[in-house]
Amino acid sequence: MSRLFRAVIMGPPGSGKGTISERIARGFGLQHLSSGDFLRENIASNTEAGVLAKTYIEKGLLVPDHVMTRLLLPRLEEMTCHSWLLDGFPRTLAQAEALNSSCELDLVISLNIPLETLKERLSHRWIHQASGRVYNMCFNPPRVQGVDDITGEPLIQQDDDKPEALVARLRHYKDVAKPVIDVYKAKGILHTFSDTDTDRIWPYISSLLSAKIPTDIADAQRASTH
Ligand SMILES: Nc1ncnc2c1ncn2[C@@H]1O[C@H](COP(=O)(O)OP(=O)(O)OP(=O)(O)O)[C@@H](O)[C@H]1O
Numbered sequence: 479m480s481r482l483f484r485a486v487i488m489g490p491p492g493s494g495k496g497t498i499s500e501r502i503a504r505g506f507g508l509q510h511l512s513s514g515d516f517l518r519e520n521i522a523s524n525t526e527a528g529v530l531a532k533t534y535i536e537k538g539l540l541v542p543d544h545v546m547t548r549l550l551l552p553r554l555e556e557m558t559c560h561s562w563l564l565d566g567f568p569r570t571l572a573q574a575e576a577l578n579s580s581c582e583l584d585l586v587i588s589l590n591i592p593l594e595t596l597k598e599r600l601s602h603r604w605i606h607q608a609s610g611r612v613y614n615m616c617f618n619p620p621r622v623q624g625v626d627d628i629t630g631e632p633l634i635q636q637d638d639d640k641p642e643a644l645v646a647r648l649r650h651y652k653d654v655a656k657p658v659i660d661v662y663k664a665k666g667i668l669h670t671f672s673d674t675d676t677d678r679i680w681p682y683i684s685s686l687l688s689a690k691i692p693t694d695i696a697d698a699q700r701a702s703t704h
Pocket residue numbers: 489490491492493513514515517534535538539540541542546566567568569570573638
């Protein structure tokens with residue numbers, strides 16, 4: 479079995495992690511695991527971790543590290559036969575250390591997007607909560623206004639996407655993400671991208687992944703996901 483590829487994408491709320499992760503999953507066959515989506519699945523199915531996580535998320539707080547690692551690491555154990563892309567985890571140094579003790583990462587993508595751009599994007603973000611599919615009235619609108627392209631179910635706007643909530647979330651993101659970014663920079667696997675437009679960043683990310691992911695892995699993954 480060819481060696482598998484392990485990657486993480488990091489960035490503040492609205493930086494384009496979900497948008498770019500979807501393109502990477504489609505183009506390179508990596509399995510995309512979003513910590514936010516996984517938490518919402520656990521909340522929707524009323525698991526013990528989901529019930530606990532909900533009490534923090536409702537207050538706009540990060541879920542405690544031990545709850546996150548206890549939830550994510552077993553999930554990653556189930557994905558050992560796949561190359562994967564983690565989105566939204568690790569978010570803190572403790573989570574990064576827990577992840578680093580269980581597997582070796584090949585690449586970390588960090589998105590560094592200006593605050594004004596984040597505010598603008600999030601004010602137009604609509605999501606289909608059940609699937610985590612992301613839309614934007616300016617950038618990628620749904621075919622029918624207000625409903626999900628696949629299920630036809632209504633789209634919602636998240637409360638903490640409002641501008642007044644964003645500044646606090648962004649400051650908190652920067653505080654907790656900096657030590658994580660420093661760890662991956664020291665490991666020589668961090669690649670940072672800064673621009674106001676995802677479509678301008680995408681070609682660079684795509685050529686980086688084409689160079690880093692051995693073709694036999696990418697071909698095998700694409701074959702296994704189709
Ligand atoms: N790795 C994590 N550690 C702790 N809490 C997390 C983690 N990932 C997600 N959460 C919790 O789940 C919530 C929803 O996560 P999600 O990634 O969907 O949205 P976000 O991080 O708030 O914003 P965005 O997706 O725009 O970056 C977060 O606000 C946070 O409370």
